[in-house]
Amino acid sequence: MQQVKHLLDTKGRGVFAVAPDAPVIEAIRLMAEKNVGALAVMKGSELVGIVSERDYARKVILKDRSSRDTPVADIMTVSVVTVAPDATVDECMRLCTDSRIRHLPVLDGGRVTGMISIGDLVKATIFEQKQTINQLESYIAG
Secondary structure, three states: EEEHHHHHHHHOOOOOOEEOOOOOHHHHHHHHHHOOOEEEEOOOEEEEEEEEEEEEHHHHOOOOOOOOOOOOHOOOOOOOOOOOOOEEHHHHHHHHHHOOOOOOEEEEEEEEEEEEEEEHHHHHHHHHHHHHHHHHHHHHOO
């Protein structure tokens, strides 16, 4: 079973982040520029929240708030679900499903070392299933 650290080895450990006092428009621009759906909200090296496109849609757009005048801290999710590098893909899929979330910051010793998405988890699951199928086909044919 693949672990989060293996996913990060493949996809990279870059974490896109924004400060809690930054205007929401800055967060949305960074998400668009980096083609991601969520950002870590960091105060120095401390993870204080996560902000997603869903937060923006529900807490800014639907409430007719200004993206320029609203700080990220006002819309971010503060009770962040995180995982350790040794968590398995299955554990992460279960967390995402049960918590109804799409992004998981990876913490190693209290430090953010990566971010994985539900897309990363699905991709890893499909890859593993293809490997299993190939092994079974080789066994049957061999």
